[in-house]
Amino acid sequence: MKFSDEDMEHLEKLANIDIDPDSRERLVLDMSRIIGFVEKLQDTLTTGGQERVEQGGMGTRLREDIPSACLERDVVLEQAPDSHRGHFRIPPVIDGEMT
Amino acid sequence: MQPLTSYSISRLQEMFARGTVGPVEVVRAYLDEIDSKEGAVRAFIETSPDQAIERAKRLERLDPKEYPLYGVPVAIKDNICTSHLHTTCASKILAGYTPPYDATAVSRLLDAGAVLMGKTNLDEFAMGSSTENSAFKITRNPWNTDCTPGGSSGGSAAAVAAGMVPVALGSDTGGSIRQPAAFCGVVGMKGSYGRVSRYGLVAFASSFDQIGPVTRDVMDCAIVMKVISGHDAMDSTTLPGNGNDMLGSIDKGIAGLKVAIPAGMSGWGMDEDVRHSMDDTVKFLETSGARVSQVELPDMDVSMACYYVLANAEASSNLARFDGVKYGYRAEAATLSGMYRASRGEGFGEEVKRRILLGTYVLSSGYYDAYYLKAQNVRKMIRARFQDVFDEIDIIAMPTTPTPAFGIGEKVDDPVAMYMSDIFTTGANIAGIPAISIPAGLSREGLPIGMQLIAGAGREALLLGAAGALEKNCRFRERCLPDPRRWGV
Amino acid sequence: MITGKAVYETVVGLEVHAQLLTRTKLFCGCPSSYGAEPNTLVCPVCLGLPGSLPVLNREAAGMAVLLGLAFGCSISNRSVFARKNYFYPDCPKNYQISMYENPLCTNGTAIIGENGRRVGIERIHLEEDAAKLIHDDNGASLVDFNRCGIPLAEIVTRPDLRSGKEAADFMIGLRQIMRYLGICDGNMEEGSMRCDVNVSIRTEGSASYGTRTEIKNLNSFRAIEAGIEFEIERQKELLSSGRKVIQVTNLWDASGKRLVAMRGKEEAYDYRYFPEPDLLPLVLDETLVEDAAKRMPELPDPKKMRFQEEYGLSAYDSDVLTSEKGVADYFERAAALAQDPKTVCNWVMREVLGEMKRTGVTMARFPVAPESLAELVILVKDGTISGRAGREVFLEMSATGCAAAEGMKRLGLEQISAPEKLEEYVSEVLRENAPVVERYRRGEGKLIGFLVGEVMKKSGGRADPHAVNELLSRKL
Numbered sequence A: 001m002k003f004s005d006e007d008m009e010h011l012e013k014l015a016n017i018d019i020d021p022d023s024r025e026r027l028v029l030d031m032s033r034i035i036g037f038v039e040k041l042q043d044t045l046t047t048g049g050q051e052r053v054e055q056g057g058m059g060t061r062l063r064e065d066i067p068s069a070c071l072e073r074d075v076v077l078e079q080a081p082d083s084h085r086g087h088f089r090i091p092p093v094i095d096g097e098m099t
Numbered sequence B: 001m002q003p004l005t006s007y008s009i010s011r012l013q014e015m016f017a018r019g020t021v022g023p024v025e026v027v028r029a030y031l032d033e034i035d036s037k038e039g040a041v042r043a044f045i046e047t048s049p050d051q052a053i054e055r056a057k058r059l060e061r062l063d064p065k066e067y068p069l070y071g072v073p074v075a076i077k078d079n080i081c082t083s084h085l086h087t088t089c090a091s092k093i094l095a096g097y098t099p100p101y102d103a104t105a106v107s108r109l110l111d112a113g114a115v116l117m118g119k120t121n122l123d124e125f126a127m128g129s130s131t132e133n134s135a136f137k138i139t140r141n142p143w144n145t146d147c148t149p150g151g152s153s154g155g156s157a158a159a160v161a162a163g164m165v166p167v168a169l170g171s172d173t174g175g176s177i178r179q180p181a182a183f184c185g186v187v188g189m190k191g192s193y194g195r196v197s198r199y200g201l202v203a204f205a206s207s208f209d210q211i212g213p214v215t216r217d218v219m220d221c222a223i224v225m226k227v228i229s230g231h232d233a234m235d236s237t238t239l240p241g242n243g244n245d246m247l248g249s250i251d252k253g254i255a256g257l258k259v260a261i262p263a264g265m266s267g268w269g270m271d272e273d274v275r276h277s278m279d280d281t282v283k284f285l286e287t288s289g290a291r292v293s294q295v296e297l298p299d300m301d302v303s304m305a306c307y308y309v310l311a312n313a314e315a316s317s318n319l320a321r322f323d324g325v326k327y328g329y330r331a332e333a334a335t336l337s338g339m340y341r342a343s344r345g346e347g348f349g350e351e352v353k354r355r356i357l358l359g360t361y362v363l364s365s366g367y368y369d370a371y372y373l374k375a376q377n378v379r380k381m382i383r384a385r386f387q388d389v390f391d392e393i394d395i396i397a398m399p400t401t402p403t404p405a406f407g408i409g410e411k412v413d414d415p416v417a418m419y420m421s422d423i424f425t426t427g428a429n430i431a432g433i434p435a436i437s438i439p440a441g442l443s444r445e446g447l448p449i450g451m452q453l454i455a456g457a458g459r460e461a462l463l464l465g466a467a468g469a470l471e472k473n474c475r476f477r478e479r480c481l482p483d484p485r486r487w488g489v
Numbered sequence C: 001m002i003t004g005k006a007v008y009e010t011v012v013g014l015e016v017h018a019q020l021l022t023r024t025k026l027f028c029g030c031p032s033s034y035g036a037e038p039n040t041l042v043c044p045v046c047l048g049l050p051g052s053l054p055v056l057n058r059e060a061a062g063m064a065v066l067l068g069l070a071f072g073c074s075i076s077n078r079s080v081f082a083r084k085n086y087f088y089p090d091c092p093k094n095y096q097i098s099m100y101e102n103p104l105c106t107n108g109t110a111i112i113g114e115n116g117r118r119v120g121i122e123r124i125h126l127e128e129d130a131a132k133l134i135h136d137d138n139g140a141s142l143v144d145f146n147r148c149g150i151p152l153a154e155i156v157t158r159p160d161l162r163s164g165k166e167a168a169d170f171m172i173g174l175r176q177i178m179r180y181l182g183i184c185d186g187n188m189e190e191g192s193m194r195c196d197v198n199v200s201i202r203t204e205g206s207a208s209y210g211t212r213t214e215i216k217n218l219n220s221f222r223a224i225e226a227g228i229e230f231e232i233e234r235q236k237e238l239l240s241s242g243r244k245v246i247q248v249t250n251l252w253d254a255s256g257k258r259l260v261a262m263r264g265k266e267e268a269y270d271y272r273y274f275p276e277p278d279l280l281p282l283v284l285d286e287t288l289v290e291d292a293a294k295r296m297p298e299l300p301d302p303k304k305m306r307f308q309e310e311y312g313l314s315a316y317d318s319d320v321l322t323s324e325k326g327v328a329d330y331f332e333r334a335a336a337l338a339q340d341p342k343t344v345c346n347w348v349m350r351e352v353l354g355e356m357k358r359t360g361v362t363m364a365r366f367p368v369a370p371e372s373l374a375e376l377v378i379l380v381k382d383g384t385i386s387g388r389a390g391r392e393v394f395l396e397m398s399a400t401g402c403a404a405a406e407g408m409k410r411l412g413l414e415q416i417s418a419p420e421k422l423e424e425y426v427s428e429v430l431r432e433n434a435p436v437v438e439r440y441r442r443g444e445g446k447l448i449g450f451l452v453g454e455v456m457k458k459s460g461g462r463a464d465p466h467a468v469n470e471l472l473s474r475k476l
Ligand SMILES: [Mg+2]
Pocket: C017, C098, C127, C154
């Protein structure tokens, strides 16, 4: 499995991570190696035994619809990189722009 | 008189109950240890001496007999949320972040009377096996400061090994408690998946992560597990019940148990000293009345591949929330997507980026079936295999790692080689079953070797009993302790 | 030259998001209410703080099951939450917890419009609502997470709708049912019910579908109809002129009556869905489904039929009375007390609904209780007051919330049956209408009605009409 520069660009976009140009080449190589490493899954037969579902069998636990305490707004916004009038402030969002 | 910092939890509790010593004295003694050793070991990202003394003073007004961890100093891996201390995950992206709540495991420790001493170093977001991927510092192995303490809970393991705290919490996604415990000559355990609440553990891979203790001996480990285990309304993946049975088999030993050794171990690049240790363990098991057999485990290479695909797929999604909007590091940029990309590009370290990218890749359209779905099916198969194995036997015994601690810098350039140091530990995470590492001996270079015991789902008590017996046989702590004179600082 | 003009068929499918009326959010205990100060209804879970975990709200699951049952869906006893991964600042974890491959409800049917067209419901699933983004004057955006995590039921129809009108009809019917179930207030303007549509056209009779486009931001029934019709015309124009429809997402601009392109196919997003590892599958225990079934009210269509059969009401009246469960319940309560469904029906249709419309007050807050209306109807029926006086009393009751007797007293409308007072009115009327009296005596017997009316007028409607009638007959 070859991992190309274009693959890297696509992943950067999906994961929203800028890759430093200096480490880019090495990272592409690393990715090829790691993908090569996980490639052995492809030859594994998965038709063997059947897992008995035990602990998960009962399904997720449910919460009753009873209100609980919220956080203080000051505490919440104190951690924010930027805030304004009780809101988190961020660079402008263009309608429908999904990144 | 023995130094105050040498006592086990139960001895300390006796002394507190009799009033021969108080929490302030004990906490001070440990703070002194931290002071004198931290420069060489670098186990902590943050210590909290003033808060610790304050709390110890408050404890002195309370009745020791009502608190199972009364006055016990503990360190917390810095990916577990603490409301009065920073929680950074050893990442630039969370530098300076203070959560508004305590993790359930932390509040259970506090409710039990423990004293928080600080936050320990780790591989950024627990991604790594050497604690070298920390944005802040490289932790040293107290047995040889040129070696890594393992990882990702390297800070916790090193702090306990160096005697800076008697107890630390770690987190184990693919071996991140047991591997550093083995490298540092201490006990490290992860329970069944769901035994300890993950609420407040900054998620790496949600379906694998478990919080667990790092301690000096099995008894301490059982006592801490008892406190932190049990159902939590905030984590719907926790198992029902509490941890009260944790010490239920602690004195039962290993006689009569069916113990299995994985077949074909020689093929796994095992160090000679590790093999000797393994042989000694088998001899001990046979002479102590265990019924020893061999068992075929799922292919470990395949297990590793399965683990890497699934854990990183989950990680790529879990770490998406670090985007510079609500908390943590923000890189200034004119556009939103520019802000996202720069914040994450600058805030995450190399290994974290590699894993996010890999996880994104295996989930992306066109690759999902070949990687993610395939790995899910492999996981089911592996779980089924472990279920079958534990229908027949009680315990699997094997080394925790193929080699003792490796040198700092030795594997940083080869991610796959680094991954392979977890080859014996990921199985328990894939299967969601309890496993413990206990120190079994030293290599010829004087580095600890860890033995791992694994039990079926829900059988922590049995596991702790067997580990106690093996520990008694190894007499590790009586024979060897790390020597600060060799730290060369 | 004559060209054969192709006949196109419209194909529309809807994706509706409905906020469920639970007390708390889907995965945390924060109140799911409106109008609070920004970022005050938040906790580590709905802010997506590191280390937090979701725990599912039982009531939300129950409401979604109830909705599924109402449409005759199969309810999956093992549904799976999945993460939908995308970066957007209204989504604090940058993934939304939703359902993908194994939704809670599948394969239902809705019946819409006057001729009862059947529309397939493909699926109904649970997911969490997003935060609110506000655009700041200074070119920044602001985020308020209060709404984030409120439970949504997503309802996806099959592409069975054939016009903008049908799409709007579907939405009206859906809102009616959700209000009946008490699970969503269905307020499109406020966004508690939102609708995205997929539109395509194909030559009539064709088995395959054309390229579809998506329209978002349709926040009223009128906008749904207008937006779809606009898009259909646009697609027809493209196809008739030999061009192609390109897959695109548009926003409906209701004020400008136009579509604004949002994103094209080449940017179609890869959501990387995978099962949510923080939640085990939703395995429905029997009590949950049973409880939901027990909560199932009589739905609008069966209720309408019953009103016609049981009370002998017209189809039209039944339709109006059952449009809202609150109105239907009100009618039935009053009808039972007054023992006269048809009269009560008239009162509700004319007075109650008229007043509600005039004042904008909802049924739940309507000041005249059904018990009070029944009293009033009885007072009119037994002649204590005239019908006209009754309507005045009703207005007083509706304005002040008083009981019927109290209203009468306030308006000074107790009936006059004292003989000397009536005698006075009658004598006056006979004196003032001598010619009419003359004609009556000559045999125009029905003129007595006119004279009774005059007496009533004089008394301000308060005279007892029976007594007046009797007295007049005697005097004449
Ligand atoms: Mg949706």
